[in-house]
Amino acid sequence: MRPLALYWAIGEGPSAATAEAITGLKRGHRLLPARRTIYREGETADEIFTLFDGWAFRFKLMPDGRRQILSFLLPGDTISLPLLRFDRLHFSVQALTAVSLCVFDRAGLADYVSAHPTVARRLEVFFARDAADADERLADLGRRTARERVARLALQLFARLRRRSAVQDSSFDFPLRQQHIADALGLTAVHVSRVFHALRGEGLIVVERNRLTILDPRALMKAAAMRQSDLDSEMN
Amino acid sequence: MRPLALYWAIGEGPSAATAEAITGLKRGHRLLPARRTIYREGETADEIFTLFDGWAFRFKLMPDGRRQILSFLLPGDTISLPLLRFDRLHFSVQALTAVSLCVFDRAGLADYVSAHPTVARRLEVFFARDAADADERLADLGRRTARERVARLALQLFARLRRRSAVQDSSFDFPLRQQHIADALGLTAVHVSRVFHALRGEGLIVVERNRLTILDPRALMKAAAMRQSDLDSEMN
DNA sequence: CGAAGACTTGACGGCGGTCAACATTGGTGG
DNA sequence: CCACCAATGTTGACCGCCGTCAAGTCTTCG
Numbered sequence: 001m002r003p004l005a006l007y008w009a010i011g012e013g014p015s016a017a018t019a020e021a022i023t024g025l026k027r028g029h030r031l032l033p034a035r036r037t038i039y040r041e042g043e044t045a046d047e048i049f050t051l052f053d054g055w056a057f058r059f060k061l062m063p064d065g066r067r068q069i070l071s072f073l074l075p076g077d078t079i080s081l082p083l084l085r086f087d088r089l090h091f092s093v094q095a096l097t098a099v100s101l102c103v104f105d106r107a108g109l110a111d112y113v114s115a116h117p118t119v120a121r122r123l124e125v126f127f128a129r130d131a132a133d134a135d136e137r138l139a140d141l142g143r144r145t146a147r148e149r150v151a152r153l154a155l156q157l158f159a160r161l162r163r164r165s166a167v168q169d170s171s172f173d174f175p176l177r178q179q180h181i182a183d184a185l186g187l188t189a190v191h192v193s194r195v196f197h198a199l200r201g202e203g204l205i206v207v208e209r210n211r212l213t214i215l216d217p218r219a220l221m222k223a224a225a226m227r228q229s230d231l232d233s234e235m236n
Numbered sequence: 237m238r239p240l241a242l243y244w245a246i247g248e249g250p251s252a253a254t255a256e257a258i259t260g261l262k263r264g265h266r267l268l269p270a271r272r273t274i275y276r277e278g279e280t281a282d283e284i285f286t287l288f289d290g291w292a293f294r295f296k297l298m299p300d301g302r303r304q305i306l307s308f309l310l311p312g313d314t315i316s317l318p319l320l321r322f323d324r325l326h327f328s329v330q331a332l333t334a335v336s337l338c339v340f341d342r343a344g345l346a347d348y349v350s351a352h353p354t355v356a357r358r359l360e361v362f363f364a365r366d367a368a369d370a371d372e373r374l375a376d377l378g379r380r381t382a383r384e385r386v387a388r389l390a391l392q393l394f395a396r397l398r399r400r401s402a403v404q405d406s407s408f409d410f411p412l413r414q415q416h417i418a419d420a421l422g423l424t425a426v427h428v429s430r431v432f433h434a435l436r437g438e439g440l441i442v443v444e445r446n447r448l449t450i451l452d453p454r455a456l457m458k459a460a461a462m463r464q465s466d467l468d469s470e471m472n
Numbered sequence: 473c474g475a476a477g478a479c480t481t482g483a484c485g486g487c488g489g490t491c492a493a494c495a496t497t498g499g500t501g502g
Numbered sequence: 503c504c505a506c507c508a509a510t511g512t513t514g515a516c517c518g519c520c521g522t523c524a525a526g527t528c529t530t531c532g
Binding site for chain 2: 058060062063064066067068070082085086090091114117120121123124125127128130131132134135136137138139141142143144183184185186225
């Protein structure tokens with residue numbers, strides 16, 4: 001179920017006609033190496049990207065250098081879709097691994113959406129879901145311990161990758177450095193290391209050679225204070 | 237500039253026709269006392285509310301009782317607009333003061349929006365802005381100190397209330413209890429008390445008798461690590 | 473006026489941050 | 503293919519911001 005271009009944002013079952021039309025709007029692919037900045041906060045752009053392959057992340061930088069990672073982007077995720085409605089975005093995006101992007105013409109996509117109310121409505125739902133996701137994370141950062149946050153991140157990535165068939169035997173490629181995890185969860189890299197050490201010591205998860213393995217899903221979900229239904233609602 | 241009903245969400249300058257049509261969709265007003273639950277997470281509802289007068293807040297409750305306040309709602313804000321697109325919301329809403337709500341028929345509003353692409357597009361922008369706001373707060377909770385968070389909250393409320401002409405002489409009605417501030421900022425009420433004590437000692441702000449006064453805006457913005465442009469972009 | 477809620481203040485503790493040294497990994501070029 | 507160097511991760515010592523607990527004061531409002 002490798003997602004083609006915008007399907008993820010447009011929703012589950014676009015009609016064949018819609019799919020074809022959107023593919024037609026695609027200007028092409030673009031390959032970028034790891035660590036490359038894909039979009040810089042405040043920039044204008046006449047292209048809109050989606051992530052075809054590889055990992056990336058959205059983040060905000062503060063003047064003094066502090067960084068907050070807002071979300072991790074996986075294959076099929078949109079990267080700069082809000083550019084459809086705004087001239088500038090309030091976050092930056094960076095490639096985590098080497099990535100392949102789908103490139104769309106901003107104006108062309110906007111025209112297409114304007115002309116197709118069904119698609120526009122899906123966009124609306126998409127943005128609303130984005131806000132709901134952010135609210136979920138707010139509760140994580142405001143009211144959860146470091147241990148819960150790390151456990152939850154692992155389970156959320158697991159769930160999202162599983163939908164992309166990128167999980168084998170409860171393990172998956174994991175290109176995040178501990179600094180990324182720290183910046184996403186409001187911690188320091190040193191403390192992330194300690195939490196992983198503890199989780200590993202209890203036999204819950206292992207990270208080695210850029211691969212994360214969930215050894216004891218049941219116990220991990222308990223550490224994350226998550227129920228199955230919480231996991232299932234990780235739709236994206 | 238008391239906002240009528242949905243104008244806030246629909247945007248700055250709806251046409252007279254639009255305004256009239258939306259007013260026509262309003263089923264009526266509803267008065268609720270302080271502390272009353274307006275919407276409970278996961279409920280279905282055939283009514284959609286906006287806040288006409290008073291303060292409220294959106295929040296999530298965790299099974300063990302921890303609470304995260306997602307945002308404070310001021311007159312003119314929408315309360316449960318995402319119900320247009322979802323059957324259930326992922327947060328609850330509670331009145332902070334006595335409130336007056338505008339009540340809309342969910343299906344009627346949905347029909348109207350479907351029939352008016354211009355309005356639909358404004359909704360889309362509205363949801364996207366919501367997500368951007370949440371991202372902003374993520375950076376607050378993840379990467380700012382308690383002092384910065386409190387200073388920012390004061391300034392953000394100041395800016396939002398000023399647009400509603402609810403500020404006189406740098407002071408405004410302030411019905412929040414310290415527990416609310418704590419639950420919004422990921423702190424404890426005790427620590428919020430200490431931060432206020434410090435800020436007052438430095439002559440930055442005073443809170444007394446349900447009124448907050450900004451004594452030294454310049455210094456407060458410095459404590460908040462905010463620039464004027466940051467404040468201005470508090471659009472809502 | 474009484475009671476419940478809200479705020480303040482102090483003592484103490486712990487989660488997580490800081491600093492630093494060292495180990496390990498991985499990328500790069502010779 | 504190996505050697506080197508930079509990036510990343512680990513570990514320990516120590517610290518401080520903020521949480522917890524509790525007692526006491528102040529507000530608010532019936």
